[in-house]
Amino acid sequence: MRIELPRCRGTASAGRSARALRQARRDWPAPLRAFVRDESGALSITMIFTSLILVAVGGIGVDLIIAEYKRVNVQNTLDRAVLAAADLEQVLDPDVVVRDYFDKMALDGTLTSVRSQEGLNFKDVTGTADMEVPANFTRLLGQQSYRTGGTAQAVERIANVEISLVLDISGSMVSNNKMANLKTAANTFIDTVLSDENDDLVSVTLVPYSEHVNAGPDVASHFNVDWRHGYSHCLEIDGNQFDSTELDMSVTYEQAQHFQWNYPGYNERSDTVCPRYSYERIRAFSQDAGALKSQISQFQPRAGTSIFLGMKWATAFLSPEHRPLVSAMAAEGDVDSTFANRPADWDDENTLKTIVLMTDGQHDRSYRISDWAYDSSSEVSHWNQYNLWYYLNRHVNSYYHSQFYYQKYNAGMGDGLMDRICDAAKAEGIVIWSIGFEVSDHGADVMRSCASSPAHFYRVDGLEIEDAFYSIARAINQLRLVQ
DSSP states (O other), X not given: OOOOXXXXXXXXXXXXXXXXXXXXXXXXXXXXHHHHHOOTTTTHHHHHHHHHHHHHHHHHHHHHHHHHHHHHHHHHHHHHHHHHHHOTTOOSOHHHHHHHHHHXXXXXXXXXXXXXXXXXXXXXXXXXXXXXXXXXXXXXXXXXXXXXXXXXXXXXXXXXXXXXXXXXXXXXXXXTXXXXXXXXXXXXXXXXXXXXXXXXXXXXXXXXXXXSOBOHHHHHTTSEEEOOOSSOOBEEOOGGGTTSSSOOSSSEEEEOOOOBOSOTTSOOOSSBSSOOSGGGBOEEEEOOHHHHHHHHHTOOOOSOOOHHHHHHHHHHTTOGGGHHHHHHHHHTTSSOGGGTTOSOOTTOTTEEEXXXXXXXXXXXXXXXXXXXXXXXXXXXXXXXXXXXXXXXXXXXXXXXXXXXXXXXXXXXXXXXXXXXXXXXXXXXXXXXXXEEESOOHHHHHHHHHHSSSGGGEEEEOTTHXXXXXXXXXXXXXXXXXXX
């Protein structure tokens, strides 16, 4: 039996239609047949729309670039204007100054406000500006303009400044006119930081040092001290105190011995290990430029070099832990009463604490008389009358000389203590400037390491020391800018 499937008439019809179409195409003219086969323009419409989108995006970009350019121009003008207006030496009204800047830049009508505040030691100026930038390309999309502008604030403030000025008056300062050059440089520094506009804002604590630091009776009387004599007022400070800025007020200090180490051929007694004269004492928290310069004018080169001791006392007078000491000295008339509440707290944003440390040398050995030869009032009096080596060379067999003294410090110990106290000061935010005056490479390295940064260290010779002190004074006086 044969089964026949029904034919699909639709398929047959489609076939006949396709054959008819092909036959018809063969009958078309050649150009028409080529056009039908050509597919090169199939994406033309897509590309047209894509191009229009790219043009629109590019137009938006151009408008935004123009708006940003104008914003930057307005902001830069505003920044310069408020900085000029906030200058404490600017006598014109801040509003006048700022508007003049905008007029000069053809930005009239852009400035919207100028606000200012002034006080004894500060000027605060804030300006705002606003500008409408017309749209170009994006106007076709309905964006007619862009708003731009800016705000700027400038504060010029003479901060309260606490300065410890630490000056080397050791024996090596006698050569090459160094002491005279130091005096001139120090006077320039004092005149610069204690100018009239800094009244009641800047205090200077003068710390002269050689082989020791003479705190003086005004300072030393507030410490617990085992007093042995009244010839001078140096305190021996244990090495464990060089890891912090303050001096421990709870311990009893040993008074430094009063004797002369040098000059074996003469009974010289002016060059004692502890500086003995009143002008070699610490002068704390002063703004009396005349008194400070008068004291410096009397400096004479004496004894060895213990930079670390000068640095220790300098940091102590910047430590808020010693505010009770300064307040007590102010009550007794030994400190300017304006500064009775100093040293300020470490985190006081309105106070700059800084040390200016100067030396012409480096650490050396430092000796003391053996305890057995310095244990009675008569022996203390004896060494006030005799230079140690003058006496030993004339009255003691050389075999026994070494029994009369011992070494308290050597150069390495001095460098180590110096590193520790400088690190402690920097950890508390004290800014340290250091000056190596005709120093060796080793001395320069020690001073550079102590400074807050390499830029805070000056290595100078001769008259250059005055330039260094002036540069530091100007930096300290630099008004703080906040934008």
